[in-house]
Amino acid sequence: MSDLTNAYLDTLTQELSFDPALARRMRAEAEDHIREAIACDPMGATIESERRAIARFGAARDIAAQCAIPSLLKQVRHAGASVTLIAVGVLIAMKSRLAWYGAASPIDGDDPVLDDLRAIILSVDRYAFWCALLIAVYGWTHIGFVRASRETSLVLRKRLRQSLTMCSAAAVAVVITVASDTILTALKLFPAGQSAAIFFPSLTIGLEAALAIVLVLRLRITVQRLASSARLFPA
């Protein structure tokens, strides 16, 4: 295969960078297509027949633009589902820690001096959690029920941006919830020092933190891919 086809396939892969799996598949299919077209050309395998095959395949940017909306719809739907499920995961970790405090009650680190601080953080924790869950569910449903075939590209891109903004806001609220949980747990566990009794609460906090990190990283990738696809749609 010549540099001409390789250069075209590289451009196509680059234009499809918003979806690496799709880019790999399209590259393989385009390569097979172009080779087949060259093999079927009555003039034989010449540089001209290769040029013709690439020209007939179409502009890489137009093909990428055609693929972008369905792919990004899927990615933003997954992001919405991830925020919602991770918020539920944080709730389960939180509730299991509280249940553990109630059942085992081996730690009594609730210093009355810190009651006011604890009450403020607890309020922040609760509001942030419910905000996260409500915004995530709304963001998810905002894009979840869109029929791509019935909307214009402009409308779909606007909804993608709106939905991803809501998912990002929900992710910030999840991070605030996890941070509040960490502070509350630290205040409770700190007087207990290093004992076996702090293992389970620490484990649940670790789980919450891991979920929050996964969420932030995942959303970051989706935001970057949505932003990079903007060049395919000139204003």
Place this chain on the structure above:
Amino acid sequence: MLGMEGEVLKGHLDMIVLAAIEAGPAHGYAVIERIRSRSGGAFDLPEGTVYPVLHRLEQMKLLKSRWEMSPAGRRRRVYSVTGRGTADLANRRALWRKFSDAIGTFTGEARPCPT
């Protein structure tokens, strides 16, 4: 980019691609060739535009695909119509006939439907 005819064609591309693959499993290049030959060269699209359609139809479970080796030893994706795809194509055909008859009657280019 597609011209006006291309834009009209784009609206029916799903049906055209489904009908082309209904004849038998095919890879992307063969799909394009079938479309071109069965339309007598009238449907001449940029060939790459068929792949996003194939992927979308597969996502909608109207098509299924698998990797195969070509006679030249290249890996290629071969598409075939699912049961759901066959039913969907029948619906699209019925709708198209109804629409085509209505337009024909409206513009005076077809016989009115028998009453």
